Amino acid sequence: MASTEAVHTIESLGIGRAYIYQEQDKLTLIDTGLTDSAERILAIVEKIGRAPADVRQIFITHHHNDHTGSLADLVERTGAQVLAHKIEAPVIRGDRPPAKPDANVLRSILRPVMGSAAQPGASARVDRELEDGDEVDIGGGAKVLHVPGHTMGSVALFIPKHRMLFAGDAAVSTLGLGPPAGPFGMFNENREQAALSFKKLAALDFDRAFFGHGKPLDGEAATLFRRAADQLD
Ligand SMILES: [Zn+2]
Numbered sequence: 001m002a003s004t005e006a007v008h009t010i011e012s013l014g015i016g017r018a019y020i021y022q023e024q025d026k027l028t029l030i031d032t033g034l035t036d037s038a039e040r041i042l043a044i045v046e047k048i049g050r051a052p053a054d055v056r057q058i059f060i061t062h063h064h065n066d067h068t069g070s071l072a073d074l075v076e077r078t079g080a081q082v083l084a085h086k087i088e089a090p091v092i093r094g095d096r097p098p099a100k101p102d103a104n105v106l107r108s109i110l111r112p113v114m115g116s117a118a119q120p121g122a123s124a125r126v127d128r129e130l131e132d133g134d135e136v137d138i139g140g141g142a143k144v145l146h147v148p149g150h151t152m153g154s155v156a157l158f159i160p161k162h163r164m165l166f167a168g169d170a171a172v173s174t175l176g177l178g179p180p181a182g183p184f185g186m187f188n189e190n191r192e193q194a195a196l197s198f199k200k201l202a203a204l205d206f207d208r209a210f211f212g213h214g215k216p217l218d219g220e221a222a223t224l225f226r227r228a229a230d231q232l233d
């Protein structure tokens, strides 16, 4: 990685994580945390010596509130372009209600605790609708991977040059590595597809992995993904 490039993990957003991908000419925000996270995210932008206007793009992995909660706020304060999959875009804009998560898991006793995370955040602009295989201008060319299941328009970001994967919620490292399970699995729209998407990620070649939930993996990440994918059969 060129010395000017770095990934900053933003924790303490209540539920989940967001990331700043720092490059010399721009910052890219990957997800935006729950509502009221903008202040905390912009404080980190300032801490690394950059201005809100340096945030040129915001890549949204999927519509859940713990990823889009502060999107509208951050768009207003940075002027960034918003990128999201074409299936998620109408939900993020507020033009279409989100799909219902799996009915059985909705009855979970954890639902009242986690319920707000399944709602989309305040409606926000989406400037570019993404599809599988699209290239975006992050880290010398990042590849968009459509990884449906958790939500039908979930996307991950693969940066081949730096052997990095931003998995969104298509993979979590909270209760062991795998597709969302336990409290995070409650909001899967299609559990079988989520498992297939996890396998799709496991077939890639990368060293580092960053998640919406759970600690990033730093080194041999793909090997750990493959081992976890084998357990899914
Ligand atoms: Zn989610």
Ligand SMILES: [Zn+2]
Pocket: 016, 064, 066, 067, 169, 212, 213
């Ligand atoms: Zn999440």
